[in-house]
Amino acid sequence: MNQKQIIKNxxxxxxxxxxxxxxxxxxxxxxxxxxxxxxxxxxxxxxKGNPITPGVILTEVMAQIGVVCLGIYLLKExxxxxxxxxxxxxxxxxxxxxxxxxxEKVTVIxxxxxxxxxxxxxxxxMMNSKKELVCxxxxxxxxxx
Amino acid sequence: MTKKEIISKLTTIVKPYIQNEExxxxxxxxxxxxxxxxxxxxxxxxxxxxxxxxxxxxxDNDSMEKMLSVKAVVGIIxxxxxx
Numbered sequence: 001m002n003q004k005q006i007i008k009n010x011x012x013x014x015x016x017x018x019x020x021x022x023x024x025x026x027x028x029x030x031x032x033x034x035x036x037x038x039x040x041x042x043x044x045x046x047x048k049g050n051p052i053t054p055g056v057i058l059t060e061v062m063a064q065i066g067v068v069c070l071g072i073y074l075l076k077e078x079x080x081x082x083x084x085x086x087x088x089x090x091x092x093x094x095x096x097x098x099x100x101x102x103x104e105k106v107t108v109i110x111x112x113x114x115x116x117x118x119x120x121x122x123x124x125x126m127m128n129s130k131k132e133l134v135c136x137x138x139x140x141x142x143x144x145x
Numbered sequence: 146m147t148k149k150e151i152i153s154k155l156t157t158i159v160k161p162y163i164q165n166e167e168x169x170x171x172x173x174x175x176x177x178x179x180x181x182x183x184x185x186x187x188x189x190x191x192x193x194x195x196x197x198x199x200x201x202x203x204x205d206n207d208s209m210e211k212m213l214s215v216k217a218v219v220g221i222i223x224x225x226x227x228x
Contacts, residue, residue: 090187117209119190142187 001076009072009079010064011087015041018061025073028112029122032065035105043102053100055135058126059092063139066110066124071143074115078145087143090119094137098128105129118144146226148174151200151219158195162188176215189213202226 001009003022010019022032036053043051068087075085100106106126113121121140128134156172163169164183168176178184184192193204193212202225204212211217 090185114194117190117193117206119187140187 001073001079006069006072006076009085010068011084012064016060018057018064019069022065022069023107025070027074029110030066030070030073031107031109032069033105033107034061034065036100036102038102040102051102053102053104055094055096058096058100058106058135059094059139061106062094062108062110062124062126062135062137063089063092063141065108066122067120067139067141068143070110070112070122071115071120071141074120075143075145083145085143085145087141090140090142092137092139094124094135094139096135098132098134100128100134106134113138118142146200146222148219148223151222152215154199155196155215155218158199159184159192162192172215174216174219178213178215196222200226 003025006022007019010017018034019032020034022030024031042054042057046052046054071087072079072085079085106128108124108126110122110124113123119140119142121138124139125136126134152174159182160169162184165181168181168183176182178189193209196218197204200222202222208221212221
């Protein structure tokens, strides 16, 4: 399964799809990026007159690229048009270091800790376009076909 | 290893994942992880991985599906250790 097919298999669409491109993927991890559109729905309210990307959205970007895309890749043999992956976030612990503003491009790098009994746990890092650390932590989810 | 020793080690393993304190206080062979301790399925995976490390055994998918109570886990540990 190539990178475009993985993105096509994601169970999200606008306005909640946060993966533009996957640049590297293997059994052990994934890298990808997303650019925040200036007109994204959350900037209207977060914050009043001062648009900054919410931490929950940064977490979502990390989960979609770092855990869900990787999970789809790991289960690629079992996925078909009739058999779609079922996913659920089960835990996350993230530390945040820098804010992300509208139009910023972020890169997510995820490293698999384990994938067993349908649970995928990853160490995930997000960097901005200056390669500065934005946030980092661990995210786990259950993924099954 | 005796059943009592296994349950004691298992109690330490499950402690970080329990949501029901009352159920944990009364932990016994008959305790069910999901109903009595309110552990979710994702944390059940963590418990199984910790059990593998602590008891130096490997749990396969079939055993994993049975590991829903203290009694079942003790049985699987004893079976694997004597194998």
